[in-house]
Amino acid sequence: xxxxxxxxxxxxxxxxxxxxxxxxxxxxxxxxxxxxxxxxxxxxxxxxxxxxxxxxxxxxxxxxxxxxxxxxxxxxxxxxxxxxxxxxxxxxxxxxxxxxxxxxxxxxxxxxxxxxxxxxxxxxxxxxxxxxxxxxxxxxxxxxxxxxxxxxxxxxxxxxxxxxxxxxxxxxxxxxxxxxxxxxxxxxxxxxxxxxxxxxxxxxxxxxxxxxxxxxxxxxxxxxxxxxxxxxxxxxxxxxxxxxxxxxxxxxxxxxxxxxxxxxxxxxxxxxxxxxxxxxxx
Amino acid sequence: xxxxxxxxxxxxxxxxxxxxxxxxxxxxxxxxxxxxxxxxxxxxxxxxxxxxxxxxxxxxxxxxxxxxxxxxxxxxxxxxxxxxxxxxxxxxxxxxxxxxxxxxxxxxxxxxxxxxxxxxxxxxxxxxxxxxxxxxxxxxxxxxxxxxxxxxxxxxxxxxxxxxxxxxxxxxxxxxxxxxxxxxxxxxxxxxxxxxxxxxxxxxxxxxxxxxxxxxxxxxxxxxxxxxxxxxxxxxxxxxxxxxx
Numbered sequence: 001x002x003x004x005x006x007x008x009x010x011x012x013x014x015x016x017x018x019x020x021x022x023x024x025x026x027x028x029x030x031x032x033x034x035x036x037x038x039x040x041x042x043x044x045x046x047x048x049x050x051x052x053x054x055x056x057x058x059x060x061x062x063x064x065x066x067x068x069x070x071x072x073x074x075x076x077x078x079x080x081x082x083x084x085x086x087x088x089x090x091x092x093x094x095x096x097x098x099x100x101x102x103x104x105x106x107x108x109x110x111x112x113x114x115x116x117x118x119x120x121x122x123x124x125x126x127x128x129x130x131x132x133x134x135x136x137x138x139x140x141x142x143x144x145x146x147x148x149x150x151x152x153x154x155x156x157x158x159x160x161x162x163x164x165x166x167x168x169x170x171x172x173x174x175x176x177x178x179x180x181x182x183x184x185x186x187x188x189x190x191x192x193x194x195x196x197x198x199x200x201x202x203x204x205x206x207x208x209x210x211x212x213x214x215x216x217x218x219x220x221x222x223x224x225x226x227x228x229x230x231x232x233x234x235x236x237x238x239x240x241x242x243x244x245x246x247x248x249x250x251x252x253x254x255x256x257x258x259x260x261x262x263x264x265x266x267x268x269x270x271x272x273x274x275x276x277x278x279x280x281x282x
Numbered sequence: 283x284x285x286x287x288x289x290x291x292x293x294x295x296x297x298x299x300x301x302x303x304x305x306x307x308x309x310x311x312x313x314x315x316x317x318x319x320x321x322x323x324x325x326x327x328x329x330x331x332x333x334x335x336x337x338x339x340x341x342x343x344x345x346x347x348x349x350x351x352x353x354x355x356x357x358x359x360x361x362x363x364x365x366x367x368x369x370x371x372x373x374x375x376x377x378x379x380x381x382x383x384x385x386x387x388x389x390x391x392x393x394x395x396x397x398x399x400x401x402x403x404x405x406x407x408x409x410x411x412x413x414x415x416x417x418x419x420x421x422x423x424x425x426x427x428x429x430x431x432x433x434x435x436x437x438x439x440x441x442x443x444x445x446x447x448x449x450x451x452x453x454x455x456x457x458x459x460x461x462x463x464x465x466x467x468x469x470x471x472x473x474x475x476x477x478x479x480x481x482x483x484x485x486x487x488x489x490x491x492x493x494x495x496x497x498x499x500x501x502x503x504x505x506x507x508x509x510x511x512x513x514x515x516x517x518x519x520x521x522x523x524x525x526x527x
Contacts, residue, residue: 047527050369051369051526052365052368052369052525052526052527053526053527054526054527068526071525072371075369075370075371076371078369080366080369080370082362082365082366084361084362085362086361086362086363086365086366087361087363088292088296088361088363089361090296090299090300091292091295091296091299095292095295099288099292100366100367100370102284102285102288103285103288103367103370103371103372104370104371129299145366
């Protein structure tokens, strides 16, 4: 079953078209990545999914609910971490998490707040005002606010932008833990190494989805440069990105003794995505 | 109501975590009332201080309650916490209710402090009933000002966009609400414009009750308009505060 179904979603601001007929399916329990450059429409799409933005046209269903019509029911089941931390700087981490937790019927809120602060590794600074925190800590508080009510579906808008690699790795461990517990995660990112960690990705370009597949599937659309060192000479060729293409390319050599070396240089996800975008732009 | 109280608690907590802001917002009207005293001391003998002292204190409370509430709400919008509140399930009526409750404490404190100082500094001698009525009217004005702040905040996306509203609301209040000159000396259109401002009705009550031998029948209508002003602004704010873009 799909947690998200989007059909021909369009959002226009006057003459500017932020989303131009987006079609999207996100399976339940998946870690889904929305990949695209800045200004592609990622935040606009997330806002339409969480019911913070009224689409100009199209149909949106999240967990079987309409984000605008069934707003109250949906908001009990989703968590949202915006791109900017969106916190009360004068208040402590605990106060922030407790405030957003109070919006939901979270049982034993006080205990749950402590649990989630522990989960996001903030227990030591729980009572300090947020304005004393580093950027990474503020992101963790923001994540804790999105998780406090145990949502079935999480929307994370560039959650690891400007976050150091160590914290990013911790975030992804947490995301995987949440997915294992049954939550569906919708993560927007422009970082390709992060996109590789998703179960499925869609590439958004100028408000349109131009490709949807697993990261591996997208990679296989790229090329692989094969270099065979043979009899003191190098034979270079470009083959497909699929593992079977490599096997096919190597078969004629049978790895005979005169094959001294084999070099394989596959396209990165970034270059494949850029090439897909390039083709789209003609 | 649970959500409204959660927002009110959070607003109060934020105010308490800002002792400098809190002290300034109470100290500012006190300092201005004192400066007013220095100014009035230069006036010739027989100048009617009572005519101006309490209305000016009321104006200061009105101005500060309006501006502080408007800016606090616009800050919510710029920081993204307003959107986050809505996405978390808070509704606009609850947000407005929470802000009214949260700022009510500050507005009450401002009303008591400014009024007490004006009465003490200008050595105004009023009976208990008059003092209570003066407090209630200044407090009601403060509540209406909080509502006005909420309403105005719905038209501003950034703090800077609140500033054009300050002269737009406060200058007509000073000149057209009877604070400096009696409104019946103004052209008819200006008198009507003055009547659209909450300070006009508050000043109307104040001018009545500072005279000896006033009776409640003389002021209840202005009281009702002032209270109605607050309710109307609350309704307008709840219609204009948008949950979705």
